[in-house]
Amino acid sequence: SQQGEEDPQALSIQEGENATMNCSYKTSINNLQWYRQNSGRGLVHLILIRSNEREKHSGRLRVTLDTSKKSSSLLITASRAADTASYFCATDEGTYKYIFGTGTRLKVLA
C-alpha cells in the first residue's frame, strides 16, 4: 500500500536555486519523516515532524506539515550539486509502521 506520494516525480534545478518537493498522504498520522537516498550514502534520515508541529528547520532544510490537507513540503535552499538524490517522505498510519512514498528525483546542475 502507498501512503505517501511525492510530487514532482523529478526535478532539475541550477545550483544555488531552491528546490521544493511535496508529499501527500491518505490517513491520519502521528509523524512524518523525510529521507534522502543517493548512491554514495544510501538512505539517510533528514527530518522528523510530529503531527502537532507545523514547521521544522535543519540547516538548509525546511519542512512544513499541513494535517488538514494531509500534505507536507520539503524546501532545500541554496541547493548544491551534492543535494542530487532521491527524496522520500515516510508516514505512519497512526501506528508504528512507516510507509515510504515513491520519491522525488532531484538533480542539481552545477
Added chain:
Amino acid sequence: EAGVAQSPRYKIIEKRQSVAFWCNPISGHATLYWYQQILGQGPKLLIQFQNNGVVDDSQLPKDRFSAERLKGVDSTLKIQPAKLEDSAVYLCASSRALVHEQYFGPGTRLTVT
C-alpha cells in the same frame, strides 16, 4: 558509532534457489526493519521487530520469506524459493524505539535469474 551492517552486498542466484541476508543493527537499537526496494520505487516494509518480537509482518510473503531476530540483536532474512520478481535491494534499518529516525544499512542487491 558504527552504522548498520549488512551482508552480503551483492547476490546473484537462480530462481527457485534460496538466499539469506544478514543485518547487524546499531548497538542499543531496539527496533529493526527489513525493507524491499525495487528499482524506481520507495522502500517497502517487509517486517519490523521490537527487540526479538515481531511488530508488523503484514507485507512479508510468508510462503517464501522468513525472518528472525534471535536475542534481539542481529537478524536474518531468508527467501526460499526465490522468484524473478524478488530481484531488488533489501535494506535493513534500525532505530532506538518505534517512533524514531531510522538508520539504514547499505543494502543487499539481489538479482534472481
